[in-house]
Amino acid sequence: MISVRTVTFAPNHPILMADLALYRKYRPARFNHLMGQNHVQKTILNAIKSGHLSHAYLFCGPRGTGKTSTARLVAKAINCITPDPEGESCNQCDYCLMMNQGSLVDLIEIDAASNRGIDEIRDLREKIRFAPNQAPHKVYIIDEVHMLTTPAFNALLKTLEEPPPHAYFILATTEIHKVPDTIISRCQRFDFRRIDQETLVDRLRYISQQENVEAEEAALELISRSSQGGMRDAISLFEQTLREGKLHLSVVQEVLGLVGNEGAIHLFSALEQKETSLALSEIQKLHEEGHNLYQFNREFLEFLRARLLEDLEKPEKVAQRLYWIDLFQKASVELKNTLIPQLPLEIAAIKACFWGQEQKNESWFSGLWQHKKEEPAPVTAPSSVSAGPSPLRHVASTSSDALPAPQEEGLKQVPQEGPSLADIKTNLPRVIEKIVTPSIRQSLNTALLHGLNKNVVQFQFQSKFHLEKVSSNTGKMEIESALETVFGAKLKVECDMSQVDNLLNKTLEIFGGELIE
Numbered sequence: 001m002i003s004v005r006t007v008t009f010a011p012n013h014p015i016l017m018a019d020l021a022l023y024r025k026y027r028p029a030r031f032n033h034l035m036g037q038n039h040v041q042k043t044i045l046n047a048i049k050s051g052h053l054s055h056a057y058l059f060c061g062p063r064g065t066g067k068t069s070t071a072r073l074v075a076k077a078i079n080c081i082t083p084d085p086e087g088e089s090c091n092q093c094d095y096c097l098m099m100n101q102g103s104l105v106d107l108i109e110i111d112a113a114s115n116r117g118i119d120e121i122r123d124l125r126e127k128i129r130f131a132p133n134q135a136p137h138k139v140y141i142i143d144e145v146h147m148l149t150t151p152a153f154n155a156l157l158k159t160l161e162e163p164p165p166h167a168y169f170i171l172a173t174t175e176i177h178k179v180p181d182t183i184i185s186r187c188q189r190f191d192f193r194r195i196d197q198e199t200l201v202d203r204l205r206y207i208s209q210q211e212n213v214e215a216e217e218a219a220l221e222l223i224s225r226s227s228q229g230g231m232r233d234a235i236s237l238f239e240q241t242l243r244e245g246k247l248h249l250s251v252v253q254e255v256l257g258l259v260g261n262e263g264a265i266h267l268f269s270a271l272e273q274k275e276t277s278l279a280l281s282e283i284q285k286l287h288e289e290g291h292n293l294y295q296f297n298r299e300f301l302e303f304l305r306a307r308l309l310e311d312l313e314k315p316e317k318v319a320q321r322l323y324w325i326d327l328f329q330k331a332s333v334e335l336k337n338t339l340i341p342q343l344p345l346e347i348a349a350i351k352a353c354f355w356g357q358e359q360k361n362e363s364w365f366s367g368l369w370q371h372k373k374e375e376p377a378p379v380t381a382p383s384s385v386s387a388g389p390s391p392l393r394h395v396a397s398t399s400s401d402a403l404p405a406p407q408e409e410g411l412k413q414v415p416q417e418g419p420s421l422a423d424i425k426t427n428l429p430r431v432i433e434k435i436v437t438p439s440i441r442q443s444l445n446t447a448l449l450h451g452l453n454k455n456v457v458q459f460q461f462q463s464k465f466h467l468e469k470v471s472s473n474t475g476k477m478e479i480e481s482a483l484e485t486v487f488g489a490k491l492k493v494e495c496d497m498s499q500v501d502n503l504l505n506k507t508l509e510i511f512g513g514e515l516i517e
């Protein structure tokens with residue numbers, strides 16, 4: 001089975017390492033171009049203008065948020081001889097040009113994560129005493145500084161304690177908690193934030209225009225959401241999903257693994273269509289084909305998570321996805337202990353198919369079976385084509401914790417059109433609660449729930465006053481709307497005097513009396 005790729009990336013993920021040409025091309029050349037890190041930008045520009053740059057900076061924050069780009073801008077600013085009044089480097093002097101070409105030997109970039117990086121730190125202390133070769137200052141950028149060994153940290157600390165006037169340090173890390181306090185306290189620290197989605201989309205749109213790319217807006221948005229606030233990831237994914245100068249949502253989905261394995265797709269589509277028996281057959285099929293259902297459930301959860309991220313803008317979808325994820329998360333716990341491997345998935349699938357109904361009526365499942373007793377439906381045989389034990393029968397006969405169900409009955413007869421009389425009886429207080437006008441609420445409170453005829457709910461009253469109140473157009477409308485809110489079904493309201501009361505009224509008429517309450 002092909003596994004479903006998740007939407008987030010581990011550092012150095014091949015997807016992200018492959019395409020960085022555009023990222024390099026659009027790397028900020030000025031502080032002004034730095035995206036989403038205004039606090040860093042302002043403070044550093046002020047320091048440059050006032051000539052008070054620190055000898056040691058520590059940049060921390062998530063990957064791809066501009067730490068290394070900023071470090072290079074600072075390095076350039078340290079050596080630029082003709083900065084503009086805003087503090088931006090001129091990009092014209094010899095040092096700026098060498099920096100931009102990557103040929104300035106006095107900029108030393110060390111990747112602490114590589115073995116070579118450790119060695120470089122070791123002889124850093126010796127070399128740092130020598131004057132710079134070309135530029136006025138030597139700048140050391142140490143990336144992923146948290147990866148240094150203890151001896152290397154000690155060597156670095158000694159250097160930071162008494163740096164030569166010509167030396168500057170910029171340390172960058174994604175894991176600040178792994179950097180010793182002694183190092184942190186020697187540096188001016190900046191926390192880089194995740195870049196917000198709007199800024200990412202704006203930047204991608206800008207690059208699209210510059211590169212003459214025809215980009216679907218939804219594709220840009222999906223890329224931005226998947227990049228979790230990282231500009232590098234966003235641009236890299238953008239570049240990787242370009243096809244002949246076009247950016248299509250479908251390609252982005254494909255590359256992100258939003259198109260998962262067949263089993264996950266089939267189950268998902270059955271749930272979307274609320275096809276319970278189809279969903280159960282799919283689970284049974286996976287079981288019979290010998291798939292590990294625990295593993296499948298993991299992949300299915302990843303698939304659902306991808307769908308959730310994809311649909312973040314649609315509140316109704318988000319609620320549904322969260323509900324489903326919750327169901328299948330629970331299933332994964334139960335899958336470890338179940339005697340019947342299909343059962344936890346089947347329960348989750350059944351509940352998922354009834355999304356929308358269960359939320360509107362917590363007692364929906366119990367109401368389901370009461371309803372059936374009142375209005376028996378013809379029993380339909382389970383539709384599974386397999387020769388083995390039917391998945392439908394498993395559910396009905398063994399999942400008594402989830403469904404207070406009668407034994408050995410299929411689910412096809414489940415009526416789905418509306419609540420039963422018992423449902424309405426149980427939930428009448430909730431219906432009354434939902435009524436806005438106090439007088440109508442009070443009047444309905446005095447009513448007797450008399451019956452349910454198809455979709456007509458019948459109430460009886462002992463008082464003409466309350467009957468008239470509820471029978472008014474507003475009264476009926478309010479009650480019908482409250483019924484719909486609680487049960488998710490369109491129901492009509494019919495009101496009548498109760499027989500007992502009619503008799504009383506007749507008596508009063510005959511004897512000309514008056515009812516004293």
Ligand SMILES: [Zn+2]
Pocket residue numbers: 079080081082083089090091092093094095096097
């Ligand atoms: Zn310059």
